[in-house]
Amino acid sequence: MNIIVLGAGIAGLTTAYCLARDGHDVTVVDREHGPARGASYANGGQLSYSYVAPLAGPGALRDLPLWLLDRNSPLRFHPRLDPHQWRWCLQFLAACTGRQSRRATERLLDLSLYSRALLEEFVARTELDFSHSRTGKLVVYSSEKSFQGAVAQMRYQERFGCVQHAMDAAECLTIEPSLSRIRDRLVGGIFTPSEQAADCHRFCVGLEALLRAEPYTVKFAYGLAASRFVCDRERVLALETDQGAIEADAYVLAFGTGSRALAGTAGIDLPIYPLKGYSISVAVRAAAASPAVSVTDYARKIVYAPLGDRLRVAGMADIVGYGRDMDEQRLALLIREARAAFPDVSDYRQVEPWCGLRPATPTSMPILGPTKFPNLLLNVGHGALGFTLAMGSARVVGDLVAGRRPAISLQGFSLPSLAATSAGLVPAS
Template sequence: MKVLVLGSGVVGVTSAYYLARQGHEVTVVDRQPSPAMETSYGNAGQVSFGFSSPWAAPGIPQKAVKWMFQEHAPLKIQPRLDPVMGRFMMQMLGNCNPESYAVNKERMVRVAEYSRACINALRDDTGIRYEDRQRGLLQLFRNEQQVEAVAKDMKVLEQCNVRHRLLNAEEITAVEPALSRVPGKFVAGLHLPDDQTGDCFLFTNRLADYCREQLGVTFLFNTSIERITRVSGRIENVVTSAGALTADAYVMALGSYSPFLARDLDIRLPIYPVKGYSLTLPVIDDGGAPQSTVMDETFKVAISRFDNRIRVGGTAELASYNLSLAEKRRATISMVVRDVFPEGGDLEKAEFWTGLRPMTPDSTPIIGATKYDNLWLNTGHGTLGWTMSCGSGQLLADLIAGRDPQISADGLSVARYAA
């Protein structure tokens, strides 16, 4: 089968990898000059299977009101007359209840845990390296209220057989020794030993090279996607700046930009861009730097270790498709890394970056079929695109081939929004 994948971010490239492994003739098209040049470029560096939780949760509306008046809040909303933003926020609020949270959490963990097995197998099969570490993730709590709140998540982790352990203030330094240099800041930590870290940009590019050289995947870069042509319930072709491209099946993996093409096909994707920021700074003291990933629960900022760099990612900003770099957001993530690992990296030499996370109101990705029998979706992964990419890609490839997938696809397709 000839398959055309739209998008060369981490989700698009992993989709191409799993499709090509099944023997399909795969072409990937993207407007950028190379893979992972947008949202996959500078993410937080965490592959956090066990940390997969919906943003829409009980208590979030009240927290959001408080965050509006905090200088270093994890969520910022830029007021604007934007009906799309308004609709997204109302749908998200509709998921901020215990019942919806439980359903959405199960779906996310289902994909994420499957993705853990898939990325481990991919690494063994391809041999690619991407400054990766398999040393887990440590979620840090600054007060007892946060420790009490995480009890609900721990119950879901237990139900899904995700290894985890709640550590006291002394035990967290055994996992991250540099935390001993900032005593008294954290009262506890939730350790997820099977989570991983690495550079998503390196991962995506090296996997793309493998796809091209070993699996025969074709990549068409510097190619803008203009529109999709449909005829009698099927996609006929994709019109691009390089001409019309035809295939037997089409995969839309365009992240935050998926709704624009889908809208012309009368498919409403409730995906909204949630702007995130990161800093990448050189390590200057190995003993004062993280050894894996820590997540500061108070500020929702992740700090990850690469070989000789530290990646700090966080904040969520609703600002439509604005990609300007806001110095106030830089100040927040700079403050957190300075507070947690004050001696680890050189902030004066940090690279500042921003990207648009494709968020759904229930935080669950959209994977599966559409009303067009040859159009498939793999998008809407929010902050967990890399975490879920391999599981999503394998699941989608199986669905397209008509194979029984290894996990249930229930509740993952766009059909869940039909009501």
């Protein structure tokens, strides 16, 4: 089957990989001139398979007033004259219940653990160098209340196969001695030995090179701006671009935050809004001073990921629209926190700054699978979990295209108006 995948980020490239392995003729279309130029470029770097609880939850509802009043809070909201922004925010607030949060966590754990297994299979088959490490993740807490909440969540997740360990402050320092500079604010932590870290951009660059070669021979149409789907009542007929229309038997939309506008041309309303995130990458000048495991500061919502000879520091979730401009205050906050936590890693005078728009749904659940058109499928809305959920999401889409039953249930991952299964795709005659 001739299939167009829209998007050359982590979602699009892993989808292309799964489709090409099934023998399809795949073309990846992206307006950028290379892979992973959007949210996949310099994300947090943590593959957090056991930390997929949605942003919307009772805790977020409780903390929201304080976040909105604090200019240095991990979440910032700039209201705009955009009905979609307000509708998304109202849907987010509606999802901040314990019941919905637990249900979303269960479904996301199902997908994330499936993704982890598939990534391990991929790594065993290939020789990609993407600064991949399996040293685990330590989430540290500064208040007894938040720590006890994390312990309760840890015990809840045990039934789903998550292996995690609660630790006091001294044990946290044993796991990660480089945290000694902030020992005074440590109450405890949760350590997950199976968590990983990796460079998403390097993974995408390596995967693209793999896909260009035999036996996959995937084609890449870069610098092509898609404007709309051409549809009849039953299916998508073509994709209109700034360089003319292109046709395929099937289309997979994996365009990140651009997916909503393009889906709208086919009469499909996607509940996706960008959450703007920031990161800095610094060269490690003293390995002993840099964390060997991934570290998350829960109170500050900042993550630290060791990526070979670099340290990635990332955070923020700003609901500020579609602008890609760099907020120097947010970057300064990341540098200040990194310097306080790990002062000897770098002098932090030379950092690689980045910001990106993460395509998020109000529930943090990605949207996978069929639309009202049988030859248009979705792989969108992963928020900050794009790298973590990529392999599983791509395999689900590949299975649906082939008419196979996915290994995990699609309950909660489909558009609300659609059934959670697909009978497969049949090329147009």
